[in-house]
Amino acid sequence: MDSAKKKPRNLREVLRGKLSKRELGYLVKSFDSVGNIAVIEIPPELEKKEKVVGEALLSVNPRFETVCKISGAHKGSFRIQPVKVIAGKRNKTALYIESGCRMKVDLGKVFFSPRLSHERERISKLIKKGEVVGAFFAGVGPFPLVFAKNSPMEKAIAIELNPHAVKLMRENIALNKAQEKVEPVLGDVNKLASTKFRGKFDRAVMPLPKDAGGFLEATMLSIKPSGGVIHFYQFSPTDDPFSGPLKRIRETASKLGLKTRVLRKKMVRSFSAQTIQVVVDFRVKRA
Numbered sequence: 126m127d128s129a130k131k132k133p134r135n136l137r138e139v140l141r142g143k144l145s146k147r148e149l150g151y152l153v154k155s156f157d158s159v160g161n162i163a164v165i166e167i168p169p170e171l172e173k174k175e176k177v178v179g180e181a182l183l184s185v186n187p188r189f190e191t192v193c194k195i196s197g198a199h200k201g202s203f204r205i206q207p208v209k210v211i212a213g214k215r216n217k218t219a220l221y222i223e224s225g226c227r228m229k230v231d232l233g234k235v236f237f238s239p240r241l242s243h244e245r246e247r248i249s250k251l252i253k254k255g256e257v258v259g260a261f262f263a264g265v266g267p268f269p270l271v272f273a274k275n276s277p278m279e280k281a282i283a284i285e286l287n288p289h290a291v292k293l294m295r296e297n298i299a300l301n302k303a304q305e306k307v308e309p310v311l312g313d314v315n316k317l318a319s320t321k322f323r324g325k326f327d328r329a330v331m332p333l334p335k336d337a338g339g340f341l342e343a344t345m346l347s348i349k350p351s352g353g354v355i356h357f358y359q360f361s362p363t364d365d366p367f368s369g370p371l372k373r374i375r376e377t378a379s380k381l382g383l384k385t386r387v388l389r390k391k392m393v394r395s396f397s398a399q400t401i402q403v404v405v406d407f408r409v410k411r412a
């Protein structure tokens with residue numbers, strides 16, 4: 126077959142004739158796929174060519190209707206990452222599917238990352254029949270919805286501070302017919318976990334890796350007095366990922382007079398050259 130007629134298989138191949146060798150060197154190796162929207166990092170050296178990159182991405186991945194570039198870092202307590210459409214339909218609301226759940230995600234107005242999907246699946250397998258789960262920092266609902274579909278839990282209370290995310294979470298709960306399993310709550314985990322939901326949960330998930338330490342006390346108080354499990358996510362230094370989170374857990378438990386037992390320490394994903402995201406699963410109960 127004439128090689129000139131071969132269909133290009135990947136982004137780099139399509140861009141070979143459109144970017145210089147130097148420009149190709151700046152192209153990132155991967156991008157996030159959030160349903161029908163691709164989210165890619167465009168380095169400053171490629172900014173003038175962002176439309177070319179976006180259109181090339183659409184041409185090799187017909188399932189994408191829109192390509193967005195990341196236009197800033199995660200910021201504020203809602204951890205929102207600004208994005209800008211660079212090719213395709215001018216729409217930032219993705220329909221994302223994970224572990225049999227459909228979710229609407231308004232990129233740029235809520236936090237969302239597909240990169241913790243394996244964690245949602247892992248925890249679903251740990252949840253036992255009848256458990257009541259505190260799904261803290263719930264965003265548009267990926268953790269509680271995946272649990273509702275894939276675990277034998279009784280129900281999850283999904284607490285989230287961003288009203289826009291809670292609105293989408295309500296829509297996503299309806300979309301997945303999970304009204305009996307997931308209860309969305311607009312509010313602050315620190316206020317609610319230690320008061321209204323004190324002593325209520327068999328398990329709590331804390332996917333707020335930047336600040337979760339400041340919520341550990343309230344989260345421990347939300348666990349049933351007979352004991353339960355907490356999944357504590359943190360960003361940590363790559364060369365010593367677990368000392369910090371383990372110390373924080375020990376100190377908080379000792380302040381509250383609680384006993385803890387580490388069940389699992391795990392590196393979740395690398396974040397930057399010096400930073401890694403980790404999770405510590407631990408059991409906590411009255412001493």
Ligand SMILES: C[S@@+](CC[C@H](N)C(=O)[O-])C[C@H]1O[C@@H](n2cnc3c(N)ncnc32)[C@H](O)[C@@H]1O
Binds near residue numbers: 265313
């Ligand atoms: C890293 S995101 C995780 C979102 C979601 N679990 C996911 O995986 O897509 C953290 C979420 O916590 C929310 N958040 C931040 N501070 C909070 C607080 N004090 N109480 C409740 N939610 C909070 C943010 O708005 C954000 O949606």
